[in-house]
Amino acid sequence: MDYSSKVLAKAVEEISGLPGIGKKSALRLALHLLRQPESQAIALANALKNLVTEIRYCRECHNFSDDEICDICADSTRNDEILCIVEDVRDVMAIENTNKFRGKYLVLGGKISPMEGIGPNQLHISAIERKLNTKVVKELVFALSATMEGDTTAYYIYKRFKDFGVKFSTIARGISIGDELEYADEISLGKSIQNRIPYNEAG
Amino acid sequence: MDYSSKVLAKAVEEISGLPGIGKKSALRLALHLLRQPESQAIALANALKNLVTEIRYCRECHNFSDDEICDICADSTRNDEILCIVEDVRDVMAIENTNKFRGKYLVLGGKISPMEGIGPNQLHISAIERKLNTKVVKELVFALSATMEGDTTAYYIYKRFKDFGVKFSTIARGISIGDELEYADEISLGKSIQNRIPYNEAG
Known part of the structure; x- marks a missing residue:
């Protein structure tokens, strides 16, 4: 494809480097930006540059943060005794979105996956140990993927810290709302029958 | 959704301002950029900024250009006598992609559409007049959408310039390759039967 302009060709090339965006969509997006006020593309460009240059990770939980400690870790109204172990920052957002958890998080940054060459040392597992050593945490909640890798990761963490005198729990597996x-x-x-819960009117 | 970082929230907001990209896709793209080397996001940001600040339009045909005159208009091996009238820069790219046209173009910048309040004065129709006044052009080829607006635009241009002594033609309408x-x-x-063409073995 001949774009008849090098700046357009370059923009299409860079946009189509994003996952799920091909050359045609990239061209459509570039032409869209050219039809908008110049300020829109400049705001987008600045936001992308700031994203990668200014983002920081919370020293405590490895979640994204604007400061050294993220808003969740810094929130003294949250329960320090419950630590929820998640793989990814997206999982923190997903759980926060439910408004059902008021403890703290620890983002592992992945899960143990021999297939992808990811072992425990690449994950923030020593951060769990630091947390447990403070003697504040009483319960570790695994909120990991319902996959072999997720199960392996939970088992590894359980084995490593089972003598620290904390309770271990995991998010319930079962039939999703809306499923037939x-x-x-x-x-x-099978798991949903084994782990059946008391019925109450509120559902 | 709580993004736990203002730079992330800002990036998601700006990315989701693009057409066809919702908040979830925008977050996915932002997280993708954070997993890549910083240079990728910066290259993308620079390409977007350069796109809107440096793009120029060819003085002759109103196609995108890096210089005052675009590569197509400046190409002396192309036939100046045939001027192809298109609505949009994307149409130039589409026709160039076929490698079947070696004339020049004129980009109208839209089509006459009373519904959207676009009249002949918002289009580059006077540029056609300038071209015809040079007495070089011998044929105007309409390559416009097969819609009411496309037909109206072609008819308007035909009426306005029919006394300039040039030939008018339009791209063929018919059954697309692959259509049943x-x-x-x-x-x-109906049009494909009316305008039937001599059959030859090459197809």
């Missing part, structure tokens, strides 16, 4: 029983996989269905 | 006849719309099918 006949289409549920048998493992989820 | 029984699903073709009747207007295209």
Whole structure:
């Protein structure tokens, strides 16, 4: 494709380097920006540059943060005794979005995956140890993927810290809201029967 | 959604201002950029900024250009006698991509559309007049959308310049390659029979 302008060709090339955006979509986006006030593209460009140059990670939980300690870790109204172990910053956002958890987090930065060459040393597992050594934490909650890697990661952390005298728990596995029983996989269905919970009117 | 970082929130906001990209996709793209070397996001940011600040339009044909005259207009091996009228710069790229046209272009910048309040004065129609006044152009080829607006635009230009002593032509309407006849719309099918062309073995 001949874009008849080097700045356009360069913009299309860079935009199509993003995942899920091909050359045609990239061209569509570039032409869209050219039809908008110049300030929009400049604001976008500045936001992207600031994103990668200014983002920081919380020293405590390895979540994204604007300061050395993130807002969640700095929030004294939250329960320090419950530490939720997640793989990724997106998981923190997802759980925060539910408004059902008022403890703290620890972002591992991945999960143990021999297939991808990711071992415990690449994850922030020593940060868990630091947290446990403060003797404040009473419960570790695993909020990991329901996959082999997620299970392996939880098991590794459990084995390593089981003598620290804390409670271990994991988010419930079961039938998702809206799922029809006949289409549920048998493992989820089996777990949901084994771990059945008291019924109450509020659901 | 709480992004736990203002620079991340700002990046998501700006990215999701692009057409067809929602907040979730924007977050996915932002997190992707954070996993890449910093230089990738900076290259993207610079390309976007350069796109809107440095892009120029060819003085002759109103196509995108890096110089005052675009590469196509400056190309002396192309036929000056045939001027192809298109709505948009994307149409120039699409036709160039076919490698079947070696004349020059004129980008109108839209089509006459009373519904959207676009009249002939908002289009580069006077640029056609300037071209015709040079007495070089012998044929105007309409390569406009097969819509009411496209037809109106072609008719307006024809009426305005029909006494300039040039030939008028339009790209063929018919059945697209790969289309099954029984699903073709009747207007295209009708036009394709009316304007049937000599059959030859090369297709």
